[in-house]
Amino acid sequence: xxxxxxxxxxxxxxxxxxxxxxxxxxxxxxxxxxxxxxxxxxxxxxxxxxxxxxxxxxxxxxxxxxxxxxxxxxxxxxxxxxxxxxxxxxxxxxxxxxxxxxxxxxxxxxxxxxxxxxxxxxxxxxxxxxxxxxxxxxxxxxxxxxxxxxxxxxxxxxxxxxxxxxxxxxxxxxxxxxxxxxxxxxxxxxxxxxxxxxxxxxxx
Numbered sequence: 001x002x003x004x005x006x007x008x009x010x011x012x013x014x015x016x017x018x019x020x021x022x023x024x025x026x027x028x029x030x031x032x033x034x035x036x037x038x039x040x041x042x043x044x045x046x047x048x049x050x051x052x053x054x055x056x057x058x059x060x061x062x063x064x065x066x067x068x069x070x071x072x073x074x075x076x077x078x079x080x081x082x083x084x085x086x087x088x089x090x091x092x093x094x095x096x097x098x099x100x101x102x103x104x105x106x107x108x109x110x111x112x113x114x115x116x117x118x119x120x121x122x123x124x125x126x127x128x129x130x131x132x133x134x135x136x137x138x139x140x141x142x143x144x145x146x147x148x149x150x151x152x153x154x155x156x157x158x159x160x161x162x163x164x165x166x167x168x169x170x171x172x173x174x175x176x177x178x179x180x181x182x183x184x185x186x187x188x189x190x191x192x193x194x195x196x197x198x199x200x201x202x203x204x
Contacts, residue, residue, distance in 0.1 A: 032070025052123030118147025
């Protein structure tokens with residue numbers, strides 16, 4: 001009985017994580033992570049799930065480094081490919097009414113490709129998380145290699161969403177990172193000192 005219930009749970013989980021793909025055609029790129037597409041000849045705006053590219057069209061925000069390149073990269077991949085979209089098991093839309101999707105060219109997920117190439121960071125993580133682990137793995141590699149957005153020190157806002165547009169913001173981000181590392185080192189040093197003292201007390 002327990003094994004049967006476990007099997008049903010596993011089958012349900014597998015089914016839930018394998019949402020169907022819906023055929024679509026490219027209309028135009030709005031920016032690196034937002035596109036206009038057509039499904040059954042009807043236009044809709046879609047936002048790529050779990051990724052965030054620099055801003056190029058946000059009001060009162062200057063064009064951020066790698067914003068134009070990210071939009072061009074997305075467009076170059078999808079404008080002539082066999083395109084499809086896939087929804088997350090936890091919801092289809094955001095608060096702006098945009099549909100949230102994983103975008104595919106054939107079997108290649110564009111969300112993951114943007115992160116892997118350093119054009120996007122993992123961001124806007126809400127209840128939709130079907131592919132979060134693979135995107136985090138792609139981000140780790142891009143960050144280690146210093147690709148694109150990761151090549152600018154302090155550019156990626158690690159304490160929240162988005163990017164630091166100005167030199168001062170990037171310096172502030174770097175300063176905060178240094179402070180955190182120094183605090184962690186102090187905590188580690190104190191823990192080691194305490195451990196050493198404890199060992200000495202045992203043998204004295």
